Amino acid sequence: MKIDAAYILCAGLGTRMGQIGTVLPKPLWPLFEKTCLDFIIMQVQALGITNIFINTHHLAGQIEEHVKSNKQTTINVLHEPILLGSGGAIHNLKRRFPEVKKVLVLNADFFFLLTPVTLRLALEKMQNATSLLFCITVPFGSGLNQVCIDNGLLKKIVQASMIKPCISYETYAGISILNLETLEYQEGVSTFFDSVANFENMNVPVFLDHGIEWYDVGTKQSYKAFYYEFSAKWPQGKRDVLSDTLIANGFLLPQKFSDSGSYSAFAGSKRVFNFDPDWNCLDPIPSDTFILKAPSAPIVTSGIYFREYVDKN
Secondary structure (H helix, E strand, C coil), X not given: CCCCEEEEECCCCXXXXXXXHXXXXXXXXXXXCEEHHHHHHHHHHHCCCCCEEEEECCCHHHHHHHHHHCXXXXXXXEECCCCCHHHHHHHHHHHHCCCCCEEEEEECXXXXXXXXXXXXXXXXXXXXXXXXXXXXXXXXXXXXXXXXXXXXXXXXXECHHHCCCCCEEEEEEEEEEEECCCCCCCCCCCCHHHXXXXXXXXXXXXXXXXXXXXXXXXXXXXXXXXXXXXXXXXXXXXXXXXXXXXXXXXXXXXXXXXXXCCECCXXXXXXXXXXXXXXXXXXXXXXXXXXXXXXXXXXXXXXXXXXXXXXXX
């Protein structure tokens, strides 16, 4: 068994990214020198997958222009004039590209550091199932839905507000392997668990590996928390798979990190992250500031800046 293609879901409305999510699609939020989408594409290629699809809807033109600018990679874009939902997007791929049989589905806002060995083990566990879900363990209070697993199969989903107090629990990572050949086609808008991985009507195996590194940047809060955690490790010289991968593939330039935990910022600034390559941070600015694209006016308050848009902390 092998993967025919990867499908990166990029059509979301970005509502969890605050004001800037209305003008900058989440897949194009910076990951140091590049974007979150660039990282997922790089990861997919490292797994040996060259047939790559993305779907678009919200701010589609920006995403399509970005992938076209990468002359070394061909990305097949499936634009959705009407948002089809997490299930409908899968069925749209099945309808338009019937030659694609087994597909790895990922989200552009979740870094799940898959290896070829892990992917092979997951395929072996999947066997003849239509879908296999990758799950992770998160601490109580994470705000994510709980998946209940019995004998390696998904049996129930509990809404985050209904989870009973515990130390930790399992949740769906938003990453799956699907066999489109055995998926019964459904037209129109649908959710993933209604029309693709309906565990009430079919066996849905779950792959849970506690050794896989993962990072969630799907909300404004988790995006900032990712950088705070990363920058806290940097002065201490703590390296992990992610940092090594980012450096090796040109996402992260170590010389831009300061001992105070800032990136490409004025010396002495604390937790300031400047991702605009055309803007030099020559003056001190407030801590806990993210510059995705620098504004024309001086920065005097903490927040996330994208040109003239600012989402204050």
